Amino acid sequence: MSEVSRRDVLRNIALSATLGGLSADAAQHVHHAAAEEKKASGVYKPKAFNGHEYRTVGALSEMIIPGAKAAGAAEFIDLLASGNPEFLAIFTGGIAWMDRRVTPNFVDAGKAEQTALLDQIAYRKNDSPELGAGIRFFEWARKMAADAYYTSKAGMEELGYKGNVGMTEFKIPQEAIDWAVKRSPFGG
Amino acid sequence: MAVMQTVRSAKVHDVVVIGSGAGGGTVVQVLAKLGVNVTLIEAGPMLNPAKDFKEHMWPWQVGHRGAGEHAEQYFDRQQWGYFNAPNGYWDIEGEPYTTAPGTEFRWFRSRILGGRTNHYGRISLRFSDYDFKPYSSDGLGTDWPIGYEDLAPYYDKAEAFIGVTGTKEGIQSAPDGVFQPPAAPRVHEILVKKACDKLRIPCIPSRMAIITKPTNGRVACHYCGQCGRGCVTASNYSSSQVQILPAMKTGRVEVIANAMARELITDSRGKVSAVSYIDKATRTEKQIRCRTVVVAASACESARLLLNSKPARHGNGLANGSGVVGKYLTDSVGFGLSGRIPALEGLPRHDSDGFGGMHMYIPWWEFDKKNKAFPRGYHVEIGGGFRMPQVGSFHGSCRRHEGYGAALKTKIKGDYGVTVNLAGRGEMVPNAHTYCEIDPQVVDRFGIPVLRFHYRWSQSEMDQARHMRETFQEIIQTMGGTVLGLANPEREGGGISVGGTIIHELGTVRMGDDPKSSALNRYCQAHEVKNLFVADAAPFVSNPEKNPTLTITALAWRTAEYLAEEMRKGNV
Numbered sequence: 148m149s150e151v152s153r154r155d156v157l158r159n160i161a162l163s164a165t166l167g168g169l170s171a172d173a174a175q176h177v178h179h180a181a182a183e184e185k186k187a188s189g190v191y192k193p194k195a196f197n198g199h200e201y202r203t204v205g206a207l208s209e210m211i212i213p214g215a216k217a218a219g220a221a222e223f224i225d226l227l228a229s230g231n232p233e234f235l236a237i238f239t240g241g242i243a244w245m246d247r248r249v250t251p252n253f254v255d256a257g258k259a260e261q262t263a264l265l266d267q268i269a270y271r272k273n274d275s276p277e278l279g280a281g282i283r284f285f286e287w288a289r290k291m292a293a294d295a296y297y298t299s300k301a302g303m304e305e306l307g308y309k310g311n312v313g314m315t316e317f318k319i320p321q322e323a324i325d326w327a328v329k330r331s332p333f334g335g
Numbered sequence: 336m337a338v339m340q341t342v343r344s345a346k347v348h349d350v351v352v353i354g355s356g357a358g359g360g361t362v363v364q365v366l367a368k369l370g371v372n373v374t375l376i377e378a379g380p381m382l383n384p385a386k387d388f389k390e391h392m393w394p395w396q397v398g399h400r401g402a403g404e405h406a407e408q409y410f411d412r413q414q415w416g417y418f419n420a421p422n423g424y425w426d427i428e429g430e431p432y433t434t435a436p437g438t439e440f441r442w443f444r445s446r447i448l449g450g451r452t453n454h455y456g457r458i459s460l461r462f463s464d465y466d467f468k469p470y471s472s473d474g475l476g477t478d479w480p481i482g483y484e485d486l487a488p489y490y491d492k493a494e495a496f497i498g499v500t501g502t503k504e505g506i507q508s509a510p511d512g513v514f515q516p517p518a519a520p521r522v523h524e525i526l527v528k529k530a531c532d533k534l535r536i537p538c539i540p541s542r543m544a545i546i547t548k549p550t551n552g553r554v555a556c557h558y559c560g561q562c563g564r565g566c567v568t569a570s571n572y573s574s575s576q577v578q579i580l581p582a583m584k585t586g587r588v589e590v591i592a593n594a595m596a597r598e599l600i601t602d603s604r605g606k607v608s609a610v611s612y613i614d615k616a617t618r619t620e621k622q623i624r625c626r627t628v629v630v631a632a633s634a635c636e637s638a639r640l641l642l643n644s645k646p647a648r649h650g651n652g653l654a655n656g657s658g659v660v661g662k663y664l665t666d667s668v669g670f671g672l673s674g675r676i677p678a679l680e681g682l683p684r685h686d687s688d689g690f691g692g693m694h695m696y697i698p699w700w701e702f703d704k705k706n707k708a709f710p711r712g713y714h715v716e717i718g719g720g721f722r723m724p725q726v727g728s729f730h731g732s733c734r735r736h737e738g739y740g741a742a743l744k745t746k747i748k749g750d751y752g753v754t755v756n757l758a759g760r761g762e763m764v765p766n767a768h769t770y771c772e773i774d775p776q777v778v779d780r781f782g783i784p785v786l787r788f789h790y791r792w793s794q795s796e797m798d799q800a801r802h803m804r805e806t807f808q809e810i811i812q813t814m815g816g817t818v819l820g821l822a823n824p825e826r827e828g829g830g831i832s833v834g835g836t837i838i839h840e841l842g843t844v845r846m847g848d849d850p851k852s853s854a855l856n857r858y859c860q861a862h863e864v865k866n867l868f869v870a871d872a873a874p875f876v877s878n879p880e881k882n883p884t885l886t887i888t889a890l891a892w893r894t895a896e897y898l899a900e901e902m903r904k905g906n907v
Contacts, residue, residue, distance in 0.1 A: 211739040219395070226398045227406035234406045270737050289733045293747065297724040298394035298401070305744075306751045307684030311391060311723055313557040314686065317518040317694075323683045327522045331678035332815045333529040 191222040194229035196238070201225060203242045203254040208292040210265060215292045218299035224291050241284030248281075342621045343609070348374040348589075350898070351610050351625040353596045353640070356450030357884050358871035358891040359631035360574020361493070365895035367582040371902065374623065375579065375588060376612055378595045378632075379446030382453065382575045388565035389418045394725055402726045411825075418725075420453035420565035420573075429780030433787040440790040441835040442635060448592065449575025450633065451838065452884070454563050456692055457544040457571050459499040460714070460881035461490050461510040465702065469877045473710050475764050479876040480848045480857040483510070489889035497572040497888065498546035498553075500690075504539050508712070509698035515547045517694065518558065521687045523679060523719035523755050524695040530813035531697060536806075541696045544572035544885070553577070560723065562691025571691070594621075597783050599628060599644040599653055599867070606866045607653075613781040627866040627898065627907050630844075631891065634873040635664070635771055638843035639786050641854075642773050654854050654861035660844050662770045664790070665878040667839040668713060668761035669832030670800040671822030673731075674811030679719075679753040687720035687752075699880055709798035713761030713880045715807070718822075721752040731819075756822045757810060759803035762880045765842060766793050769834070790834035800831040839883050841872030858897040859890065866907045870894050 193201040201221055208220035228235035245268075246252040249260045267273050268281035269289070296302040328334055350366060352359045355377045366373045394400040401417040402408040408417070423445030434440050445451045464483040469476040487510075494513040501514035517540035520528065531538035545556050556570040569576035582588045593615040600622065602608040609622045630637045638661045644653035652660055697715035701707060722728070729747050736746040774787035811818050821827050826836045847853025850862035859874045861867040870891040872883045901907045 212744055213741055214744075222398065223400060226404075227402060227409075230399075230403075230405040231410070234409065265739055269739050286734070289737075289739060289743075290730050293729045293733050294400065294402070294726045297729055297747070298726060300393075300395055303724055306721075306724060306748060308721055308723060309684055309686040310560060310688035310721065311393065312686065313559050314688075315557070317558045317689050319519060319521055319687065320683065320685050323522050323685050324525060327526060327678045327682055328529075330680075331526055331529070331676075332813065333526070333533075334678075 191219075191225075193221075193225045195225050195235050196228065199252070199254070200239060200242050203245075203252075204238065206254045207245075207288055208295060210261065211289050211292040212296045214301055214305070215296040218296045218301050220292050220295035223295045237284065237287050241281070241288065244281055244284060341611070342619060344621070344623045347624045347626060348372070349625070349902070350374065350627050350629060351376060351623060352629045352631060352870075353610065354378075354450065354630070354632035354636070354871065355448050355574060355579055355590075356445070356631065356633060356871065357452050357574050357887040359629070360449065360452065360578040361888045361891035362629050362631060362870050362895040362898075363588055364496075364578035364582050365892055366899060367585045367587045369896070369899045370587070371899055372587045373582075373589070374625070375590045376594045376596055376610065377446075377448050377590060377592050378615075379448065379450075379593065381590065381592045382448040382580075384565060384567055384569070384576055387421050388567055390561050390564045390567050391559060392418060394418075394723075400726050408726055416563070418561075419563045421447060423447070423451065430785075431777060431779060432785050433774045433777055435787060435789045438788055438790045439833050440788040441833055442786075442788065442840070443835065443838045444633065444636070447575075448579060448590070449573045452573040453565050453575060455838075455884060456716075456882065457562055457690070458692065458696075458716070458882040459494070459497075459542045459544045459572075459885040460698075461512055462486070462879045462881055462886055463508050463510055463702070465507075466877065466879035466881070469711070469764075475710055476877050477765075477845075477847070477852070480846055480853075485857075486886070486889050486893065489892045490885065492892055493885060493888040496551065497544050497577055498550045499542055499544050499885070500540065500547055501542040502540045504537070504698075506537055506539070506698055508700070508702045509537075509539070509542075509714075512542070514542070515545075515550070517541065518547065518556075518689050520694050521689060521720045522682060523676065524693065524717055526676060526678060526814050527697075527717050527755065527757075527810065528695055530810045533813055534809060536697060536700050536810075538695055538697050541690070541693045543690055543692060545690055546570050552581075556690065558689050560688030560691050564691075591623075595781055595783070596632060596640055597643070597781065599630075599640065601644070601646045601653065601864070605864060607864060613783075615781075618781065627868070627902065629868045629870050629894070629898070630873075631870040633871050634841045634843045634875075635786055637869055637871055637873040638771060639773070639784075641844060643784055654844075654864045654867055656863050657851055657854055659852065659854050661772050661786075663765040663842040663845050663876075664770050664788075664840060665763040665765050665842050666790075666832075666834050667837040667878060667880070667882075668763055668792075668796045668799050668803075669759065669823075669837040670761075670803040670827055670830070671756055671758035672804060672807040672811065673819040673822045674755050674757070674807075674814070674816040675750075675753055675819050676755055676811070676814050676816040677753070678815055679755075680749060682752060684721065688723070689720075693717045708802060709795050710764055711762035711795075711799070711880065713759045713799060713803060715803075716758040716760060718756035718758065719752070719754060724751075735819075754819065755811065755814070755816065757807040758822060759800070759807070760837060760839075760880055760882065761796070761799045761803065763796050763878055764793065765877070766791065771843060788835075792831055792834070797831060804830070839872075839878060841875045841878055841883055844869050844873035845876050846874040847876065859894040860897070860901075868894055868898055
């Protein structure tokens with residue numbers, strides 16, 4: 148079994164460790180993570196969408212969750228589409244559906260036109276034979292934009308996720324406990 | 336076409352163990368320690384935790400963020416999450432199972448050293464004294480041939496060895512054990528506890544197979560919250576890291592990986608003389624000779640193996656004169672609700688990772704109540720906190736809030752960490768409509784006949800799930816919260832979990848004192864085949880509202896000691 152010490156692992160998590168301080172197994176683990184990270188960076192070339200579609204996915208994601216484009220939403224969605232024809236069809240079909248409802252097309256339309264369309268398809272209450280396909284597509288676009296953003300560094304920072312660093316002793320700040328208890332029915 | 340020849344080994348192995356999960360792993364560990372040579376057969380590959388585990392990785396470190404390169408997670412095709420320990424699936428390509436018309440049942444199988452222990456929830460609850468005597472308690476089901484006092488010493492040994500957190504509470508439904516210090520409760524768990532105090536429901540530190548102080552050469556937990564991904568420091572229990580890999584260092588353990596057991600071969604005296612398995616790499620059949628065999632392939636796989644072992648004298652399957660093999664199948668009753676807790680809105684951000692699981696839980700509290708609305712009981716698992724966001728974390732928020740733009744973003748941020756999930760895990764009473772059998776029409780890719788499942792919840796379980804719903808509503812409301820809805824709508828949409836999805840399937844090769852109504856004796860030794868033992872959850876006579884793994888470990892420990900002693904005496 149690997150002789151990984153807890154301190155090694157805490158350093159490992161932060162990926163700031165010099166590999167010399169780690170056991171062979173832990174070092175391998177760090178290498179593994181770093182290699183994956185490298186693969187995820189660099190200039191991305193669309194594999195599934197054409198230029199227009201790719202631009203649309205980026206702009207639409209950004210309108211749904213501001214910050215999603217910079218967080219890699221278009222790359223993320225394109226990558227998944229390149230590995231799954233059913234998923235690709237949902238997006239190419241949805242984009243074509245939107246493009247036929249604004250001029251010259253969704254991504255090049257004016258802000259007001261874009262917003263008017265989204266205001267229709269962003270709510271199930273507008274469901275109708277005319278809008279149904281758009282509403283269904285927008286649910287996909289929305290959850291994909293959310294996933295892209297909140298699984299990114301920026302999204303996690305915005306939410307305030309503080310974990311994945313490890314602790315030597317598990318402790319919750321007293322101020323957090325007091326904060327919640329005071330606002331609960333048990334606060335009195 | 337060439338006829339494949341079966342490769343037979345000349346060597347006679349002392350003990351062949353089939354399956355490397357909690358049961359098989361424990362048998363290997365105990366026997367190796369007692370100086371017995373063991374050969375372990377595992378249907379999946381070996382495990383290399385440093386390479387195979389994705390602990391501490393961030394979603395953005397992979398292009399697909401954990402959804403899978405083919406977007407599997409969005410289409411329910413990625414069965415267990417990209418970052419989790421590589422351990423198995425509801426569906427394995429080429430290895431189907433079937434269900435009878437009208438049956439909904441899902442069978443989670445694992446094919447890797449350590450099996451499901453690489454990822455499981457680590458919840459480690461002793462069965463209570465009354466759990467072993469269900470028939471004596473309420474006239475339903477069957478009593479175990481052993482009692483709590485028989486297993487207690489093995490619970491002690493298992494807990495001391497693998498490490499289980501907890502506190503001495505003196506609650507009859509949750510017997511105390513040999514405990515490691517628990518982890519402090521998280522904020523939402525403190526609120527649940529206060530609600531429970533008000534409702535006079537117990538809420539106590541969780542009992543998890545996680546070490547909080549250095550134990551047996553393993554370092555203590557570093558509280559990263561990722562037990563499900565597999566732990567590179569082996570600070571939680573998995574049979575692979577804690578039992579089998581260390582036992583291999585004794586030189587007494589040989590592991591044959593990628594070996595799918597096909598059949599047990601018996602000699603003229605009716606004893607098992609060899610194990611036939613498929614070498615997956617070459618798709619050839621091999622046989623290894625053995626003095627004794629311990630079947631620990633998981634409850635249903637173990638039943639399947641016995642039913643598929645059919646020499647002339649065992650028309651019903653091996654060790655199955657009673658006809659009980661495959662019968663008495665149960666899974667836990669599962670039902671979960673989510674609640675939104677306003678007191679958690681805007682909570683100052685902090686690291687709440689901790690264990691990969693709850694720090695507090697609710698043991699069953701109505702065990703001595705007369706005239707209950709349903710037989711038996713359940714415990715409650717608590718979820719919540721600031722978890723690492725992942726693919727899917729906010730699908731519920733997107734669906735609830737709809738819209739888009741800055742407003743949606745604000746609402747999602749407002750949802751983060753304010754949800755509490757309560758999940759009930761309850762006892763199902765075995766019934767005649769729930770069992771597995773060989774499907775005569777279907778074989779898997781190795782030509783091995785597959786299982787066909789029959790599954791039906793009775794009114795007792797439906798009533799129990801309704802009681803869960805009412806209780807969880809009450810707890811959420813007492814916390815000042817509102818119920819959001821089902822925690823697992825895809826699996827519990829019918830008001831109760833789909834059979835098999837709690838992954839506590841067991842009971843299919845049950846033990847008992849009467850060979851007419853049980854396959855195994857009180858030491859999990861086949862009544863009819865003295866050198867055949869079963870060491871997973873198949874021998875269980877009932878499925879108490881406690882996650883089965885700790886009892887699998889304790890029972891396997893007892894079985895292994897008995898086996899070693901019988902070998903020493905020359906009885907097997």
